Amino acid sequence: MSWFSSLSIRARALIVGSTLSVALVGVGATVPVPYVALGPGVTYDTLSRVGGTPVISFSGDAPASVKQTDGTGHLNMTTVSVYDDMPLFGLLGMWMSGDYAVVPRAEVYPPDKTVDQVNQQNTKDFQDSQSAAEIAALRYLKYPNVVYVGTIAQDSPSYKVLEPQDQITAVDGAKVTDFASLQAALKNTLPGQTVEVTVLRGSRSVDAKVKLQANSSAGKQGFLGIGAVERPKAPFTISISLANIGGPSAGLMFTLGILDKLTPGGLTAGRFIAGTGTMEVDDTKGTVGEIGGILLKMIAAKNAGASVFLVPAGNCAEALTRVPQGLELVRVATLDDAVKALKTLGAGGTPPSC
Structure with missing residues (x-):
């Protein structure tokens, strides 16, 4: 007969309970749980x-x-x-x-x-x-706005011609300073027409040729295919x-x-x-x-x-x-x-x- 079986029921229960408690304490103190603390x-x-x-x-x-x-x-x-x-x-x-x-x-x-x-x-x-x-x-300090090229889709006429963060300064010589002036510069263009878009790329002025596309949301005018972003510049x-x-x-x-x-x-x-x-x-x-x-x-x-x-x-x-x-x-x-x-x-x- 083993030493364990020779013990009283109470003694055996105490040993088993103590062993389980130690194991649970060990798990609770060392094993990560699927929760995080925020502080x-x-x-x-x-x-x-x-x-x-x-x-x-x-x-x-x-x-x-x-x-x-x-x-x-x-x-x-x-x-x-x-x-x-x-x-x-x-x-x-x-x-x-x-x-x-x-x-x-x-x-x-x-x-x-x-x-x-x-x-x-x-x-x-x-x-x-x-x-x-x-x-x-x-x-807030009312610095003047400029227009930047934002997103450019791969099927856009401006893809690989313009670059994100290009600052648009003119379209076919018409000065661009905000959304309204960009829209005015494109108002009388047609799909299939090629326009010269002047951008400031870093510290360098670049003249890029873009063949405009049609777009139902743009109406009858030509479409550059960019997500234009207007923001102030200092x-x-x-x-x-x-x-x-x-x-x-x-x-x-x-x-x-x-x-x-x-x-x-x-x-x-x-x-x-x-x-x-x-x-x-x-x-x-x-x-x-x-x-x-x-x-x-x-x-x-x-x-x-x-x-x-x-x-x-x-x-x-x-x-x-x-x-x-x-x-x-x-x-x-x-x-x-x-x-x-x-x-x-x-x-x-x-x-x-x-």
Whole structure:
């Protein structure tokens, strides 16, 4: 008879139960589960330097006001951190702290995409937010518009003739400065007609011959076959330098950072202001789009020292469910709302809240 079978039933039950408990504890402490933890992420001041490099910088013929910011305020973008490959007990510990959320892993890393693919998309979204910020800021400051070549389909008459990011300056000698002037230049053309499209490609002027096609949506006139993009242009280049950040939600704070540096005296009046929100440039209003993780970003802002947090209007209801003590929420639906709110704060007033 083995030593185990010689034990009492109670002793055997105790040993089996203890063994199972140890095994379960080992599994809970070491084996990853299909969930991730989301927590307050890093926050960067768009007016400062990171690693010695300005987050926002200018080159070319930038206005003198670029150097006239007060140097004491903050306009911080906020992020959410993702903790993957976490064991059950680690997730539970984070969740119980109250500063983290636990969600199914598939919500962050869809099963039809690899982690690298998700990260690549997040990086692209972040780069797009930088471009949107530049467009929105220059549009707000009323810099003149120009027309660029956007998308070009493979069956387009402009395919391999024009290039994305070409700036269209003329069609058959008629000056092009915006959508209206481009449409006017093409109004009396016909399908099959060849026109000379003058573009600025980098710093070089190029004359390209395009044989126009017919298109039912264009009516009787000739069709270039491009997705034309109208956006403002300044005599200087804006650079935004931040690495290892993903997603589109920094658009608003990047836009405000650019405006602060281009506005004599700045916008912060020395306050520590943080916020979030996408910047939509498909309309002229500069709509601030809602984002995910608003509560976690508010915690990150408060931990960094912010006293004011700019909240997209679409996130206000959620933001009010848990407001960090001492953090003033400001509701913004458009870029104009955000600028007016900062000016109101600077004058000692109270801007619209959630």
